[in-house]
Amino acid sequence: MAAASRRPESCVWCGREVAPAGIGRRRRYCRQSCRQRAYEQRNAVKGTSIPADAVVLSVEEASALSDRLFELRCAAEDVATAVAEGAAGRELSDLTERLVVMARDAERFR
Structure with a gap:
């Protein structure tokens, strides 16, 4: 039986398509730079009333x-x-x- 094809995932930072990870956890970011920008934003909103998952x-x-x-x-x-x-x-x-x-x-x- 063939494996079910999944819809391509979108980068949680920029929305571009994310390459499949193969084995292991699904990738959330298309590039390291998107991962870095998301980290910077999470840290920038720490201690504020802005939710950590907010898109600014x-x-x-x-x-x-x-x-x-x-x-x-x-x-x-x-x-x-x-x-x-x-x-x-x-x-x-x-x-x-x-x-x-x-x-x-x-x-x-x-």
Whole structure:
């Protein structure tokens, strides 16, 4: 019986895909630098009222995330319009591929 394939894990710091660990514990970070940034943030919030698992974004990061989400919504609306107008399969395929790429990009919050 084949092993069940698991959905790729996302880095808990940046949201990028994490390479499978093989044997042992699942990896939580895509790179050592993400692991380091997460450690620094955990230490920065010690002794404050900010929860240790809080995600703190700069104004620039929050704005970029908002922009990516807006672009994602627009791409989803493009797909819905194409379906409503009876678009050809190839056009729908191209639009959905773009939508998936944008959704992956929107998952990153740093």
